[in-house]
Amino acid sequence: xxxxxxxxxxxxxxxxxxxxxxxxxxxxxxxxxxxxxxxxxxxxxxxxxxxxxxxxxxxxxxxxxxxxxxxxxxxxxxxxxxxxxxxxxxxxxxxxxxxxxxxxxxxxxxxxxxxxxxxxxxxxxxxxxxxxxxxxxxxxxxxxxxxxxxxxxxxxxxxxxxxxxxxxxxxxxxxxxxxxxxxxxxxxxxxxxxxxxxxxxxxxxxxxxxxxxxxxxxxxxxxxxxxxxxxxxxxxxxxxxxxxxxxxxxxxxxxxxxxx
Amino acid sequence: xxxxxxxxxxxxxxxxxxxxxxxxxxxxxxxxxxxxxxxxxxxxxxxxxxxxxxxxxxxxxxxxxxxxxxxxxxxxxxxxxxxxxxxxxxxxxxxxxxxxxxxxxxxxxxxxxxxxxxxxxxxxxxxxxxxxxxxxxxxxxxxxxxxxxxxxxxxxxxxxxxxxxxxxxxxxxxxx
Numbered sequence: 001x002x003x004x005x006x007x008x009x010x011x012x013x014x015x016x017x018x019x020x021x022x023x024x025x026x027x028x029x030x031x032x033x034x035x036x037x038x039x040x041x042x043x044x045x046x047x048x049x050x051x052x053x054x055x056x057x058x059x060x061x062x063x064x065x066x067x068x069x070x071x072x073x074x075x076x077x078x079x080x081x082x083x084x085x086x087x088x089x090x091x092x093x094x095x096x097x098x099x100x101x102x103x104x105x106x107x108x109x110x111x112x113x114x115x116x117x118x119x120x121x122x123x124x125x126x127x128x129x130x131x132x133x134x135x136x137x138x139x140x141x142x143x144x145x146x147x148x149x150x151x152x153x154x155x156x157x158x159x160x161x162x163x164x165x166x167x168x169x170x171x172x173x174x175x176x177x178x179x180x181x182x183x184x185x186x187x188x189x190x191x192x193x194x195x196x197x198x199x200x201x202x203x204x205x206x207x208x209x210x211x212x213x214x215x216x217x218x219x220x221x222x223x224x225x226x227x228x229x230x231x232x233x234x235x236x237x238x239x240x241x242x243x244x245x246x247x248x249x250x251x252x253x254x255x256x257x258x259x260x
Numbered sequence: 261x262x263x264x265x266x267x268x269x270x271x272x273x274x275x276x277x278x279x280x281x282x283x284x285x286x287x288x289x290x291x292x293x294x295x296x297x298x299x300x301x302x303x304x305x306x307x308x309x310x311x312x313x314x315x316x317x318x319x320x321x322x323x324x325x326x327x328x329x330x331x332x333x334x335x336x337x338x339x340x341x342x343x344x345x346x347x348x349x350x351x352x353x354x355x356x357x358x359x360x361x362x363x364x365x366x367x368x369x370x371x372x373x374x375x376x377x378x379x380x381x382x383x384x385x386x387x388x389x390x391x392x393x394x395x396x397x398x399x400x401x402x403x404x405x406x407x408x409x410x411x412x413x414x415x416x417x418x419x420x421x422x423x424x425x426x427x428x429x430x431x432x433x434x435x436x
Contacts (some may be wrong), residue, residue, distance in 0.1 A: 041264065048267045052274045091289050156278035163281035166289055189291025193316070198285050 022218040029144045039145065046149025050111040050213075051156060057110055058103060062161040065098060066090060066168025074177050086179060087188035090169035095192060095201045099162040101249050104208035107154055108241040112216035115146055116237035119220025120230035143221065147213050154209020155202050162201070200256045207248060212241040299349045300327060301386040305360045305373075306340040311396025313362055313371040319345050321375050326351040329373065345373065347384070355380040356388060362396035371396055 073089045119142065122128050128138045173179045192198070216237045223233035286292045310332065319327040327347035335342050357380040362371050
């Protein structure tokens with residue numbers, strides 16, 4: 001009996017220690033004095049690795065998501081004779097929810113896992129400690145650029161996701177199912193509002209980008225330096241960031257819903 | 261390994277693509293015409309009942325949108341709804357005796373305000389009030405009134421004898 005209580009206690013302490021280490025990692029990155037001249041090319045490199053290279057999966061999946069939402073929505077709306085409202089349906093669901101959330105999930109799978117594996121392997125092959133021995137701060141050289149790169153890339157990817165998804169809906173709704181193009185766009189413009197819908201969606205994606213890269217970087221930095229440890233960390237990175245994204249999405253939506 | 265130059269230009273293209281997507285979202289999807297509040301002047305109108313009218317609802321003259329509802333609040337003394345209406349500055353010279361009516365777009369659509377111009381030579385300006393207003397038609401109330409009329413017509417026939425029946429005992433009471 002007592003041993004169960006003890007194991008619960010040790011689990012609790014280990015979890016708290018985990019959170020604490022993650023917080024220390026974050027504060028060391030965020031509150032470091034930035035070196036713009038040296039740091040900027042490194043961040044650029046990471047925007048390329050995390051943002052540009054995720055572009056293909058984002059564009060393809062957003063096109064198909066927009067198309068399938070339009071197809072599903074059209075058949076349901078047509079039952080009520082409201083197929084003219086397809087534009088608002090797609091634009092609102094994409095800008096408010098699907099855009100930020102699906103981009104974050106794809107980003108966690110595509111870029112977050114790569115970050116964790118890369119940093120974990122750097123740790124396992126003692127690259128991080130050898131950097132320290134050469135008086136190069138691995139926080140500055142490795143961790144910070146990756147964190148800022150993900151933080152910058154996520155909202156940009158979400159913007160592209162939203163625009164492409166709405167274009168996909170336009171292809172299905174107007175070009176295939178034969179809705180009127182003018183009604184499609186003007187109904188959309190009448191019900192989508194820039195600040196409360198699109199900017200709030202981008203705020204969400206900013207938070208998601210921050211959380212996903214933070215979790216990915218921390219899991220890599222904290223990985224057990226063996227091949228099994230890296231595998232475990234990579235899995236954990238994807239699972240935790242997906243759960244965090246979905247949970248935070250609910251919280252953020254509940255906070256923003258007053259404006260809708 | 262790609263050269264630094266290549267990375268920079270590809271990231272630049274990525275940024276341009278994202279900004280382009282943002283512009284599409286802003287102007288094509290949300291119909292944002294300017295980042296600032298459109299210029300215009302505020303007038304107020306008091307309604308007994310605004311129904312489902314919301315802020316940002318359209319204000320129209322002859323079906324053409326000329327402004328939007330900027331705010332709705334309750335007058336604490338008269339318990340009427342005070343609606344602040346913003347009218348575009350290019351729509352000038354709306355006569356001061358015009359009427360404001362709350363209408364519904366379609367059967368189930370949103371409410372909007374229709375201003376019907378009248379013939380005064382004085383015009384609405386910043387801060388003036390539209391005094392002639394018609395409240396929103398509320399479907400339940402309409403049905404209620406209809407039922408009352410239909411039901412009331414047959415009731416009044418049947419109620420007259422019952423009234424008499426009620427009156428008779430009273431009379432008896434008086435006579436006793």
